[in-house]
Amino acid sequence: MILRTSGPSPFGRKVKIVAKMLGIYDQLTVEMADTSNPEDTLRSQNPLGKIPILILDDGRKIFDSRVICEYLDAQVDGTSLHPTESNARWEALTLQSLGDGIIDASILQVYETRLRPEDKRHEDWLSYQSDKVKRSLDHLSKNAPSLEGDLTIGHVAIACALGYLDLRFDGKWREIYPGLVTWLDAFRARVPAFDATKFEG
Known part of the structure; x- marks a missing residue:
């Protein structure tokens, strides 16, 4: 493949x-x-x-x-990152949507600042996207998904969202959300693939 x-x-x-x-x-x-x-x-x-x-x-x-x-x-038999039990499945998929949404809003901010000349940037649009990220991080700081038990696609999506904020926004979220820093450190320790896929550039 x-x-x-x-x-x-x-x-x-x-x-x-x-x-x-x-x-x-x-x-x-x-x-x-x-x-x-x-x-x-x-x-x-x-x-x-x-x-x-x-x-x-x-x-x-x-x-x-x-x-x-x-x-x-x-394609793989055994443990799945996409639970089949109803409540667990919807929880995992909703968490994935939250992580993906953080990434989407972050990417739109990157595009706005990279692709538009400074005098043509839409500050209200940037604020609209950054507010999405802030609200999501506020929510996660109070409702961080448990890392006990099986991990799901939702955990992976949230970790990737935080990783992208490190990459493109200098990790500024870390000063505001120390609990999420602790959560990501615990995820990294449990999932070596997170560090193994980090972009260096």
């Missing part, structure tokens, strides 16, 4: 962590993609032009990260 992503992509990182946790990372060939390059085959592989994409051996393409992670999970 070919995983098309980029080094700093938090959604690509989520897929890599899941593959490592499931013990099938060695079945993936990681291939870099450039979302900004119209000549990259990415846009023919995913009409949305987004990463990550998983290209199966038979040529089928699967996207986005949520679908890829569930697909990989379905």
